[in-house]
Amino acid sequence: MGEPLEEQRIGAVTVLYGERHGKYPHGNSLVVRGRNETVVIDPSLGLVAREPAQRPRADRVLHSHCHEDHIAGSFLFRDSPWYFHEADLPGIRSLDGLMDLYGYPEPVLSAWRKTVVERFHFEARPDARPFRGGDVFDLGGARVEVIHAPGHTRGHSFFRVEPDDLVYLADVDLSSFGPYYGDAWSDLEDFERTLSAARGLRARYYATFHHVGVLEGREAFLERLERFAAVIGERERRLLEFLAEPRSLEDVVRHRFVYRPQDPVPFADPVERRSMAQHVARLVRIGRVRSLGSGLYRASPA
Numbered sequence: 001m002g003e004p005l006e007e008q009r010i011g012a013v014t015v016l017y018g019e020r021h022g023k024y025p026h027g028n029s030l031v032v033r034g035r036n037e038t039v040v041i042d043p044s045l046g047l048v049a050r051e052p053a054q055r056p057r058a059d060r061v062l063h064s065h066c067h068e069d070h071i072a073g074s075f076l077f078r079d080s081p082w083y084f085h086e087a088d089l090p091g092i093r094s095l096d097g098l099m100d101l102y103g104y105p106e107p108v109l110s111a112w113r114k115t116v117v118e119r120f121h122f123e124a125r126p127d128a129r130p131f132r133g134g135d136v137f138d139l140g141g142a143r144v145e146v147i148h149a150p151g152h153t154r155g156h157s158f159f160r161v162e163p164d165d166l167v168y169l170a171d172v173d174l175s176s177f178g179p180y181y182g183d184a185w186s187d188l189e190d191f192e193r194t195l196s197a198a199r200g201l202r203a204r205y206y207a208t209f210h211h212v213g214v215l216e217g218r219e220a221f222l223e224r225l226e227r228f229a230a231v232i233g234e235r236e237r238r239l240l241e242f243l244a245e246p247r248s249l250e251d252v253v254r255h256r257f258v259y260r261p262q263d264p265v266p267f268a269d270p271v272e273r274r275s276m277a278q279h280v281a282r283l284v285r286i287g288r289v290r291s292l293g294s295g296l297y298r299a300s301p302a
């Protein structure tokens with residue numbers, strides 16, 4: 001199985017890093033151990049890659065949201081209850097529900113259905129349980145509090161772990177890729193509200209599912225958060241530039257604003273369409289872009 005995967009302990013929390021420090025499709029999972037209970041948060045492919053003896057036990061499995069990479073190791077905990085924010089529950093209750101969450105058209109849809117089952121070990125859990133923002137899991141000496149942080153998906157949530165003063169940010173992952181809001185259940189403006197709220201989070205440690213792992217100190221966090229959030233404005237600025245000429249949404253999709261043209265992402269087209277259509281719609285709403293009819297858009301003179 002290659003090199004042993006890295007772990008990092010912070011009080012009651014252990015971060016179980018995935019391969020390549022959790023770079024997608026891998027991810028970093030958390031284990032929180034209290035006196036009475038242990039919870040695993042976002043079981044990733046990194047748990048699947050570990051030897052069975054190296055995997056944690058779990059009394060409950062908490063998920064920040066219902067995306068393939070965050071549930072890829074959940075099947076290892078079949079006998080434990082699984083929890084999601086109530087808004088993301090339909091995604092785990094059936095494979096069709098999960099596909100609705102992405103909203104990809106054919107032929108991407110059929111290929112993706114297969115991928116989430118074969119590569120990400122998706123198993124439907126009709127009995128998965130809901131949580132809501134403000135809910136607290138008391139593990140005995142350690143607590144995990146849910147902070148609803150929608151936009152990436154409807155139910156996307158952070159978890160605050162006390163007494164360790166750690167906030168797990170899940171897919172507000174502070175990466176250079178920037179915010180992802182390209183699914184049917186994503187929402188750009190919810191994501192922006194979540195980013196604004198995140199600026200007010202006070203903690204000693206900030207953990208993410210991908211790349212970054214754990215940051216210490218609010219200053220380091222705020223700096224990364226600003227760079228991450230700025231990607232949204234950068235996409236919008238490039239879009240406005242592109243719309244100096246009349247263009248259709250298909251032109252926008254082909255040009256690529258979220259992924260780079262050379263990125264081999266099978267679902268790039270629907271993600272570009274969904275992400276950038278939200279930018280176009282709001283630019284039309286605020287009068288920065290005009291709809292010219294016949295599906296063409298052009299930036300209004302400043």
Ligand SMILES: [Zn+2]
Nearest residue numbers: 065067152171
């Ligand atoms: Zn995600």
